[in-house]
Amino acid sequence: MASTKSVIIVGGSFAAIAALKTLVATKEVKLDITLISPNDKAFFNVAVPRLLVENEVTIEKTVFPLDESLDKLTKGTLHKATHVKSSVKHVEFNGKVVTIADGSKLSYDNLILASGARSVSPIWKLDSVENVDFTLESIRQTSDRIQKARSIAIIGGGTTGVETAGELGHEFKGRKKIVLYTGSSGPLSIPLPGHVSSVTDKLKQLGVEIVNNQLVKKQGESTIVLEDGTTRDFDLILEAQKLIPNTEYLPNEVLDKRRYVITDDYFRLRDFHDVICLGDILALGQQSLVDLVYNQNPTFSKAIAYEVFGDTKVKLTPYVKPSRPTILVPIGRNGGVGVVYGFSIPNFVVWFSKSRDFMIPKASGYCT
The missing domain is CATH 3.50.50.60 (FAD/NAD(P)-binding domain)
Structure with missing residues (x-):
């Protein structure tokens, strides 16, 4: 050897x-x-x-x-x-x-x-310098602020923003003002352009207000600045866009x-x-x-x-970015939207695969 x-x-x-x-x-x-x-x-x-x-x-x-x-x-x-x-x-x-x-x-x-x-x-992913306790404490603090907030803005119309809006809408429908700023023509307009209408309907059913075609930025801790310079104040702003x-x-x-x-x-x-x-x-x-x-x-x-293994007989396989997406996006606890290699899947499949438990029972398979 x-x-x-x-x-x-x-x-x-x-x-x-x-x-x-x-x-x-x-x-x-x-x-x-x-x-x-x-x-x-x-x-x-x-x-x-x-x-x-x-x-x-x-x-x-x-x-x-x-x-x-x-x-x-x-x-x-x-x-x-x-x-x-x-x-x-x-x-x-x-x-x-x-x-x-x-x-x-x-x-x-x-x-x-x-x-x-x-x-x-810091709530969405691990930091490159701070340890995992920093991330977990950030999640706990944000969760506590969510419970106390009467109005919440979410910046970002991608999967993270839509999933978060869905979770908050399901949990607090009618009790908190939740506004999603997509920064595009609609929620999930980039990964799933053919599903914007369906996603919009599901979010609105959960009481989420959607603001499209506005690139906004956070100013301070509680203010959203729109492209025309106007501002809106919220008790909490969640950035989920980058x-x-x-x-x-x-x-x-x-x-x-x-x-x-x-x-x-x-x-x-x-x-x-x-x-x-x-x-x-x-x-x-x-x-x-x-x-x-x-x-x-x-x-x-x-x-x-x-x-690494030195097997010069192996045939290298080039990476090819898929032309058809595979993505499952929960919107609340009862389902969401999804496609597998570009083909739409039923609501109950999204519920069974991700919406019911966010794949937490399968977490160890990816992390250990």
């Missing part, structure tokens, strides 16, 4: 765990794996819209200690996996060295970049204008094939769990086999 290879994974959530699972599956190469993340737990952030109205019992079901996951995934294998609780400050690709927050330098044979993306508001890739530790030459990582079609850095990317940081990707599981994983697995 060849000597042990050193592999570093940057990240600690869905993509990092998926990468680890792929790595430890081999029996041909012994790996010494180091996972670097400021968080000591993986977090099933898919469930956040439900946690905002139901967190005291549910929130602990969405976090999973990384050390336990690493022990579980490497048990009975050739491999060793260690979690370093830190953030990455710099990567030297030529020297194959990663520098972490305290100045320590870690060498690698292969580097996996799976550091994900964060949101403008992702920020966690790539500050990477040099500009490997990033696009949005700060996502530029790779070849096989997720390798173009000039450094020993560096492979996965998840939300990919410029090629769709920044979704569905894309990671069903579209990215096949390409990533082949790249790992070729670059």
Whole structure:
């Protein structure tokens, strides 16, 4: 057997765990794996819209200690996996060295970049520097503010904004003023343009007011500023409109204008094939769990086999962004809208798959 290879994974959530699972599956190469993340737990952030109205019992079901996951995934294998609780400050690709927050330098044979993306508001995703407790406490504080608020504005007409509006509408219909600012022609107009009317109807049935065709911004803690300069005040404003890739530790030459990582079609850095990317940081990707599981994983697995396991006979599989979307969006507790490869699915399928429990019972499968 060849000597042990050193592999570093940057990240600690869905993509990092998926990468680890792929790595430890081999029996041909012994790996010494180091996972670097400021968080000591993986977090099933898919469930956040439900946690905002139901967190005291549910929130602990969405976090999973990384050390336990690493022990579980490497048990009975050739491999060793260690979690370093830190953030990455710099990567030297030529020297194959990663520098972490305290100045320590870690060498690698292969580097996996799976550091994900964060949101403008700390409630939706794990932070790149703060640990998971910061995110969970932010959710609890926001949940408490939701309970006390009489008026709530949600900025963002994508899946997160629509799901959150649906949850709040279902929970507080008629008792709170809930306004969704889509920033486009309608809710879900970008991922599901053919379903805007249906989504609008479902939200209105839950008492949600919808404001379209207005790019708005938050001013202070309680004011929305519209394009014409007019303002509206709310007790609470939830920003659900933007992702920020966690790539500050990477040099500009490997990033696009949005700060996502530029790779070849096989997720390798173009000039450094020993560096492979996965998840939300990919410029090629769709920044979704569905894309990671069903579209990215096949390409990533082949790249790992070729670059890490040294199987030069493997045929690399290029990533192809799906032309037809697969997306399920709960709107309240009784269903929502969804498509699978572009084909609409019935309301009860959305309810059964996601709306009834936001997939929380399946969280461990993605995070451990």
